Amino acid sequence: MASFQTVKGFRDFYPEDCALRNHIFDVWRSVARRYGFIEYEAPVVESTDLYKKKSGDEITGQLFCFKDKKGRDISLRPEVTPSLARMATARQRHYGKPMKWFQIGSCFRYEEPQKGRTREFNQFNADIIGDASPAADAELVALAIDVMLALGMKKDDFVIRLSDRRLWSHFLEEQKIDADKTAAFLQVIDKMEKVPESVTAEKLEGIGLTLAQVRAFIDGASEAHAVFAPLRENLSARGLWEYVKIDPGIVRGLAYYTGAVFEVFDLKHGLRAVAGGGRYDNLCGLLGGTEMPCTGFAMGDVVLGEMLKQTPGAQFAITDGLLKAFALDVYVVVADETARSHALAAVHELRRAGIRADYAFGAQKVGKQFQAAEERKARFAVIFGAEFPTVKVKNLTARSESPVSSAHLVTTLQQMLQAPDVGPLIA
């Protein structure tokens, strides 16, 4: 038993776990680039004030905060949006609009770990800065859908639940409810699905509304509502509207969203939201920068990982990713120790040519070396023995072997690796 345990809520990434994580990162990165997003990164540690300013003092309970050696109050980032707002406003004149930026990295929240929640997690953030049009919101919804599809999800595995904060501000205006009750009201809506009706009704009465009024409004807010028209038109043109479900109950916890909001939900395993985001046109100004319209979303690796493991459609992509992480192209077998220096030279040359090659450090039985080649999922073995400068190249899946002059080894293997791997021949 090891003397040390991981710090509560933090994870070890053994090679298998790391391969899954990297597979997720690869998909995030490649789809975002396909959409013309550009990668950036922000500090993992920021002044605690940056987060207090955005969300209020009471938020420090969930912040991973501490004093540094000079007594400065700093925090591990719980999210990246405040850093992005700072960076974007500071240099916004240097970048043409709209700025389509994405980021991948770890975030930290000091909370009790449970299903789908750890204290350290990786997030994919995609944001569009400097564009107030619904086309920008639609672009992000489309990106979120394509990320899910690229991960191997099918249409019936997930849904985008779409809403708009303006629906509710109009509603409250019509009902002549004070604007300062908005936050409390949205909290009630956010929890409606979970808490008993009676509790919801009671809280609504405290605000000056009835449950029936709210219910009627939710039922009336169909796809046809004018506020969704531009998004529906945009996403329909891409054939993506079928992934979207209008759901006014989605309001997204905290107060800074100003327009469209959406979440990505798993449909089959009762997990919490996989991703969420929306339009936040006031945040840059709130943090003391230039006022700029912004919209964006974040997707975390923890819930997503749970979902991938439980979704059959994603399995192939996962095992493929594992294979990519582990597999060698070539294993060099030293059958005769007098040939070791020639073998070492060949390994080096293969590696310089971009071929993944490995070998045994010391003298080992040939059988053992083949076993190692098998374990590392090598496609080919090259046997260096007494017949050098001739070597044997063995196709480990087909189990066929042929002699090759060592002078032509690299070019021969490059050609052989080009050919598709047909798998074992059936006898």
Next chain:
RNA sequence: GUGACCGUAGUUCAAAGGUAGAGCCCCAGAUUGUGAUUCUGGUUGUUGCGGGUUCGAAUCCCGUCGGUCACCCCA
């Protein structure tokens, strides 16, 4: 922050107050130039940690640290 359950070999799990064990994995050999199977042998423990009860604790009690799950919260 609150509560429930859990923690034994690298791993999965036995041992229900009386000598800490098994499967798998790993290592070596059978097998001196070819991957499988099989067989043989081998390593591995302060039972998470600390205290208490007891003649005696993996087992019961208290604390603590981790894990899992739920509440709170969810940017």
